[in-house]
Structure formats: C-alpha cells, structure tokens
Amino acid sequence: MDSLVKSPWVVHYNCNSCNGCDIEFLACLTPLYDAERFGILHVGNPKHADMLVVTGAVNHRNSRVLRRVYEQMPEPKVVVALGVCTATGGIFAEGYNVLGGIDRVIPVDVFVPGCPPRPEAMIDGIVAALSRLSAKGRGQEVGPAKKDRITYQRPSDPAAEGKDDAAHRP
C-alpha cells in the first residue's frame, strides 16, 4: 500500500485564468464532490503539497512565480493542468503577453481538458496523477504527459510545432 496515493495534498495556483476553472476546482471541495474522501487536502502552501494544480495560461509575468511555486514543493511531486488554457493558452493564446501552455515552464503530468472541466473530470485528473506520483516515489521514470486533442493550437508557434502527437492533431 502506497501512502503517497492515500493522501495527496494539493496546492492550487491560478496563472492567468478567467476563474472558471478555479470555481469548478473549488467545487471539488464542497460536500457534493467531497475530494477529502480520497484524502485530498487543499493546502495553501507548496512546502506541504504533493501536487500542484494549475489553472490558466502562463504569461511573461507569472512564469517565474509558477516555476518558484513548483520548485518549493518537496519531491516527489506531480503537476495537474486544469483546462485548455494550461495546455495551449486556450482563448488567451493570441494574447501579446501569453506564452501558451504551462508545459513550457514546468513539467506537467496530467492535462485535464475542458473549458472549464467538470469537477468530476478534475478529481479524475488528480486520481490519474496519483499513479505517476507513486511511480516517482519509487524512483521510476515517467514520460511526458499525454496531451489530448485540444480545440486550438497556435499555428505560428514554433515551440509548439511537432510537440504534440501527430495522430492527435485535428
């Protein structure tokens, strides 16, 4: 039995989100969805957390902050990216200050698609990240996260070119 899987403590960072995902994420903690029944605790402190939950696209100003929050978490740790903004930049992708998905700044373990994803999908994403957390705890290598087919891919972005699995392209 792996204790890492039994008590994932989550810290939530809002990069550049419209708050849609944030509100849905907070809904996971309400009595209706009750994330605590899986031992999931929403802590406000990266030093206590095992899992970083990020909402929103990353921009020039907050990429540093996001990296710092990530670096403050003790190993083993995983990152769950909620919503399309965290994958590609979403509707903000064309913004002059927007860098794109958060995987350009920190390694991501699970992408949860949706705009916003439903709370059930978010809890699913966290539970999916647990197996990767457990593997990291055993010192195993885990590959990059699978980025599912997403609504929009910035065409002029050379960094994003060829990053996705070609089979997943629309």
Next chain:
Amino acid sequence: MTTETIIRVLAALLAPPLIGALCFGLDRKITARFQGRIGPPVWQPFYDVAKLWRKEPMVLNRVKTLYVYLHLAFMMMVMVLLVLGEDMLMVLFAHAFSSIALILGAMSVRSPYSRLGAMRKIMQMLAYEPVLVLMVVGIALDNASFSASDIWVRPQPLLYSLPLVFLAFFVAALIKLDKSPFDVATSHHAHQELVKGVTLEFSGPYLALIEITHFYETFLVLAVMAFFWITEPAVGVGLAAAGFLGLIVVDNISARLTTRSMVKIMWTVPLMLTIINILWLYR
C-alpha cells in the same frame, strides 16, 4: 528501575500517538459528517504521516530541525513524567517547553507568515497557561500533593470537587487542540489562510514530527479529561469521549475569534471559573 517501569514508559511512548491519530481520524470523519460529507477514512492521519515521512526533507536551517525534535521530545517527556507519577508542575513545564520549541522553530526562519504564526502561538499560550496552572493548583490542593500518582488513589472522582475547573479545562483544550473558535496559530480547516502560519516553513518529515506531536497532545488532553473520573476508569474514558465529542461540536459550530478576543475570553470566564472553584473548595 524495574521491568514494570520500563514497560510502562514504553507504553507511554508508543500508545499515545496511535490512539491520538485514531482520535484525530475520528475527528475528521465526524466533522465531515457534520458538514454532510463522507469524509476521509479513519486511518487517514496514519496515511498522512507515512506520506510526509517519505517526502524530501527540505532544510532552511539546521536550528529549525533541532527545534522540531525538541517539540516532540518534550511532549514525550510529558508522557513519561505522567506515567511515572511525577510532579504535575513538572509535567506542565515540560509541556510548555514543547510549545516553546515549536515557537522558536517557527521564529528561526525569516518568513513573515511563519513569524506571525509563532506570535499567535505565543498568544495562545498566554491565554491557556494560567488556566492550566490553576487547574494543577486546584488538583494539588484537593489531593494535598502535586504527584500525578496520587490522583489514582483518591476515594472519589476529581470532578466532584473541581467541576468548574473541568469546564475551564474544556475551553483550554479547544486552544490546545487548535479547534475553532481559538484555532489562530494553526488550524485543521483553513489551510490557505494566515492561521496555518506556525507550520508554514516545515515540510516533509519535519511536518510529520509536528503531526505526531499533535497526536500526543490529543491523547494528553483526553487523558487529563479522563483523570477527572479516574476512580472508575470506564467512566473516565466515557468522560473523555464525551469531552472530545464536545470539542468537535464546538469546533464545527463556531467561527474563529481574533487573538485578542481569545486572550480576553480566556482571562475572564475560564480563569474566573477556576478561581471560583478553588475559593469554593477552601471557603
């Protein structure tokens, strides 16, 4: 030192964290039911500590880690002193040193939130220590001895002579176990807020040590409640269980107070209750 003493000391060191963790798990379950949730399994505190133990130790400075160990060590000393039937004032001092070690640990880093938490912890100590000291004085006056071992051989329960002190201790226990309305230094609910300050800079195994100390504290509070009717141990355990349920209920129905109003309340109502009780005993 006889074999029996060694067994008693070992039991005093091993049983309390297990019982305390189980009580804390029950607390989380009951709290969840109050809020209409299913809640985590009763074993959740064990999983949490086991997980924290496996995390990477992040050390800001070595002094801080020393204070975490002292925090636990003094709490273990409290247990040993109690089970050996030593002086209750000594127990009280060791218990205070345990809290002071945590405060010093939180103060030893330059994080403003950690220091704010430490200051709030000091305010908590300021609020409950007079009540605890007067409780010990009351017990000692009634027993004609400061030894913890003499509580076991009383003809009648302590609760008969110290009912108001028990009420005051109940309020102090709310602070001791970080329950609302007095959870100003660290809380089990408001993880994102300022009130998590004192544990802010501790992570991984060091946070696990603080959690284990909290299990000891939970057991200590319940044991003191049981001491009020220890002439019949079954009734004493029932009293502790009822007191614990009362703590959980109060935790769930009250909002958090400011540090200042916490000190004001503690220095008026519970302190007056203890003083009236002692005066009434020796009128």
